[in-house]
């Protein structure tokens with residue numbers, strides 16, 4: 001329901017930093033800048049990007065610390081590893097509000113989205129090859145407003 005979705009977004013889920021404090025994760029200066037590097041909405045950073053952001057605040061932080069910490073957070077389930085078609089693993093700190101992704105195939109801008117009908121999406125037994133299903137990842141590809149050339153017909157072929 002769209003209304004529920006808007007309400008859920010309004011009642012923001014706790015940030016990564018808040019969740020880590022709550023679970024009693026030992027908060028060193030290094031771990032803090034890594035968590036802070038992933039603050040905000042629609043954040044999907046590569047390990048290198050997290051390292052670059054963390055280094056701005058804490059220049060002595062090592063790449064190995066960043067990589068190890070990201071692996072640890074992923075193992076704890078506090079961040080999700082997402083594959084968004086670039087071949088480079090990205091880290092998503094929004095693990096409370098279940099969502100899918102909308103990606104600009106030109107500049108890579110990525111937004112968290114909540115597709116209609118997702119809850120009804122099913123893989124019939126005949127397609128499942130007796131796999132046990134754990135999760136579904138949906139990526140919507142397109143062009144963001146900055147990258148979309150003007151006057152291009154949209155996917156329905158409508159002309160303006």
Ligand SMILES: [Zn+2]
Pocket residue numbers: 104105106107108109143144145146147148
């Ligand atoms: Zn774009």
Ligand SMILES: [Zn+2]
Pocket residue numbers: 042043044092094099100101111112
């Ligand atoms: Zn996301």
